[in-house]
Amino acid sequence: QDRRASFREASKKWHVAVVNVRVSWKVRMSMGGREVQSMDDTVDAVATVIDSSGLAVMSLSSLDPGAMMSRIIGSAGGGDEKMSIVSEPTDVRIRLADGKELSAAIALRDQDLDLAFIRPTTPPASPLTAINLADSGSPAILDELIVLGRLGRVGGFVPSSIPYTVSAIMEKPRTFFVLNGPAGTGTPAFGADGKVVGLLTIRQIDPGRMSMFGMMGGTEGAGVIAVVLPAADVLEIAKQVTEKK
Numbered sequence: 001q002d003r004r005a006s007f008r009e010a011s012k013k014w015h016v017a018v019v020n021v022r023v024s025w026k027v028r029m030s031m032g033g034r035e036v037q038s039m040d041d042t043v044d045a046v047a048t049v050i051d052s053s054g055l056a057v058m059s060l061s062s063l064d065p066g067a068m069m070s071r072i073i074g075s076a077g078g079g080d081e082k083m084s085i086v087s088e089p090t091d092v093r094i095r096l097a098d099g100k101e102l103s104a105a106i107a108l109r110d111q112d113l114d115l116a117f118i119r120p121t122t123p124p125a126s127p128l129t130a131i132n133l134a135d136s137g138s139p140a141i142l143d144e145l146i147v148l149g150r151l152g153r154v155g156g157f158v159p160s161s162i163p164y165t166v167s168a169i170m171e172k173p174r175t176f177f178v179l180n181g182p183a184g185t186g187t188p189a190f191g192a193d194g195k196v197v198g199l200l201t202i203r204q205i206d207p208g209r210m211s212m213f214g215m216m217g218g219t220e221g222a223g224v225i226a227v228v229l230p231a232a233d234v235l236e237i238a239k240q241v242t243e244k245k
Contacts, residue, residue: 003192007146007161010190015159016097016129017049018150018187019056021104021118023063024091030084040090044152046186047094047118048199050238052127054102054120056094057234059185060109061202063089063116092118095157096128097150107241113229114185114201117241131188133238136231137195139166139177145189145197145228147179164189176203176227189228198228 022044029037043065047058064087092104102120109116139145142165149160168178177189177198189197204224 003144006192006194007144007163007190010146010194011148011159011161013194014129014131014188014190014196015148015150015161017131018148018159019047019049019097020095020150020152020157021045021047021056021058021062021186022093022095023089025064025087026090028086028088030086041087046150046184048186048188049128049130050133050234051119051242052130054094054104054124054128055107055130055238055241056104056118057186057199057238058116058118059201060111060114060116061204062185063092063106063118064109094118094120096124097157097159099157108237110237113233113237114203115199115229115234115237117238119241131196133196133231133235135195137191137193137197138230139191139197141166141169143191145177145179145191147183147187147189147200149184149187170227174233175230177230178225178227183226185226196231198230199234201227201229203227 022042024042027039027041045058045062047056049056089106094102094104102124104118105121107117107119145164145166147162147164151158151160164179164181164183166177167180170176170178183200185200185202187200189200191197202224
């Protein structure tokens, strides 16, 4: 009960820092170097505000999924007629918890860590609530975490809190925490002590040539797995954005 109360307190305190992001894309599909289709598309994603100026971090796979899809398709395909998908964000808008929308621009991308940093093109009228990545915790195997999220239009943009358990801890090539179930990306995870643990992102590697039934083993068969990237690592990349400002 004490742990649940701590999770509720963290949810109440930090949910306002979890925001919706609407991304418009120009998507181009090519086969063997020849463009076969071009279209416009939009998607709703989630980001986490990490600075009172409105700087937010999200999963690069949500902001620009074309690169990840191309790598998966490339692993499954063969020969010269490989398919490529390029998604170019044309408009990014942040929807705050109070319903206000802010036009945003991409400040930095990190493909290796699946991070994208976005910030308002015009500073918000007042400072935003931001999660302090410097005040972080580190869980152990089987520790419980709470992942904060926010539903989209269908869910009325209400906040969500989902409990998970740390099922594995990767130590190479860097530390990642793996949860015991699927979770959305771009959202923060907190420990029972109320400290932020990290951000939900996607880790992707080249799986090599996949077999016909490779995907039956789950996303790992395609070289993709959802992980929690430690808050300290997110903060280290975020400093590059603030230094450029």
